Amino acid sequence: MKINTVEPFILHVPVTGSQIADSTHTISHWGVVGARIATEDGLEGFGFTGTHAFLAGDRLITQCISTCHAPLLIGEDPDDVQRLWLKLARHPALQWIGRAGITTLSHAAIDVALWDLKAKRAGVPLWKLLGGQVREKVRAYNTDIGWLSIADDKLVEGARRAVDDGFTGIKIKVGSTVERDPARLAAVRRAIGPSVTLAIDGNGKWDLPTCLRFCHGARDQDVYWFEEPLWYDDVKSHAELARATSIPVALGEQLYTQDAFAEFFHQRAIHWVQPDVTRMAGITEVWRVCETANSYRLPVAPHAGDMSQVHVHLNYAHPACAVLEYIPWIKDCFEEPAEVVDGVFRLPQQPGAGTTPTARAWERFRV
Ligand SMILES: O=C(NO)[C@H](O)[C@H](O)[C@H](O)CO
Numbered sequence: 001m002k003i004n005t006v007e008p009f010i011l012h013v014p015v016t017g018s019q020i021a022d023s024t025h026t027i028s029h030w031g032v033v034g035a036r037i038a039t040e041d042g043l044e045g046f047g048f049t050g051t052h053a054f055l056a057g058d059r060l061i062t063q064c065i066s067t068c069h070a071p072l073l074i075g076e077d078p079d080d081v082q083r084l085w086l087k088l089a090r091h092p093a094l095q096w097i098g099r100a101g102i103t104t105l106s107h108a109a110i111d112v113a114l115w116d117l118k119a120k121r122a123g124v125p126l127w128k129l130l131g132g133q134v135r136e137k138v139r140a141y142n143t144d145i146g147w148l149s150i151a152d153d154k155l156v157e158g159a160r161r162a163v164d165d166g167f168t169g170i171k172i173k174v175g176s177t178v179e180r181d182p183a184r185l186a187a188v189r190r191a192i193g194p195s196v197t198l199a200i201d202g203n204g205k206w207d208l209p210t211c212l213r214f215c216h217g218a219r220d221q222d223v224y225w226f227e228e229p230l231w232y233d234d235v236k237s238h239a240e241l242a243r244a245t246s247i248p249v250a251l252g253e254q255l256y257t258q259d260a261f262a263e264f265f266h267q268r269a270i271h272w273v274q275p276d277v278t279r280m281a282g283i284t285e286v287w288r289v290c291e292t293a294n295s296y297r298l299p300v301a302p303h304a305g306d307m308s309q310v311h312v313h314l315n316y317a318h319p320a321c322a323v324l325e326y327i328p329w330i331k332d333c334f335e336e337p338a339e340v341v342d343g344v345f346r347l348p349q350q351p352g353a354g355t356t357p358t359a360r361a362w363e364r365f366r367v
Pocket residue numbers: 021022025026027143201203253303304305325
């Protein structure tokens with residue numbers, strides 16, 4: 001079988017409500033920026049990276065897909081995911097301009113599309129192709145009720161509603177002020193009780209003294225993890241924070257390569273490992289990080305840059321994956337939405353990686 005065409009696409013899909021905010025970003029749409037790969041025998045594979053729907057940036061990614069990566073794929077056997085991963089990642093001229101960044105986001109979309117094709121050709125869901133179901137249930141935690149743009153009273157109401165809907169874990173954003181955030185955290189903990197896991201996510205906003213102060217103040221709130229407490233590349237400060245607090249440190253959604261993770265593992269600066277197929281160069285690289293996490297006996301909670309359409313397959317197939325983020329913005333854009341029932345992600349049944357857009361979404365959201 002050979003690859004005939006590689007066509008980029010951009011979907012801009014509205015978030016819940018008019019906009020959402022974390023400590024660093026306020027957005028109204030999620031960008032699904034991807035590649036549709038068609039083979040000579042008529043199969044189509046879809047993959048995508050996730051963006052903040054910044055059109056100029058999205059167009060840089062689709063330009064990279066069509067002019068840099070696509071020419072390397074035409075005529076190739078799409079089954080050779082490992083060989084093609086290296087061909088794209090180590091292409092000398094592309095390696096020269098980008099070992100991380102737009103080239104990686106473009107590569108992510110292509111690698112996911114190749115795995116989607118591989119699973120479709122095998123007639124199985126991706127989790128089956130990756131080796132089968134290693135756990136009975138994939139527990140979900142809800143992020144979509146915890147945005148900084150949600151007023152304090154609505155935050156507590158939303159947390160209660162998520163628990164009533166069956167979620168056994170939630171995550172709220174911090175990183176506004178060290179006055180406002182501890183009160184929000186305490187109010188949510190009071191509302192949901194002690195048995196629901198409660199994580200926080202700072203999206204890299206604070207510095208080390210602010211994090212140390214916040215963690216000391218939050219030490220009795222049983223925080224499940226503190227996600228992206230510090231600047232994404234600052235390994236030494238994450239290591240110092242990890243030693244200074246009992247709150248587990250989580251990160252990974254901003255890391256592009258297994259090499260970037262390696263230093264966090266080496267310096268014991270990470271407890272929860274959060275790779276993302278849409279940030280890294282796809283499933284192929286994220287699987288490598290899951291394997292390393294497993295060798296350090298650290299749990300993996302993939303970041304939902306894909307809104308868990310693909311990661312639900314990884315979580316069912318890799319022993320290191322312990323829990324999965326739920327953000328529902330784009331799920332109904334796909335033939336098989338990543339659904340949560342009673343706090344558990346449904347096991348995908350359809351062949352492929354869960355990335356095939358519906359005709360309706362293609363029409364409504366295509367940019
Ligand atoms: O950090 C996250 N999940 O853990 C979310 O991806 C971000 O909050 C959204 O992209 C909005 O910036």
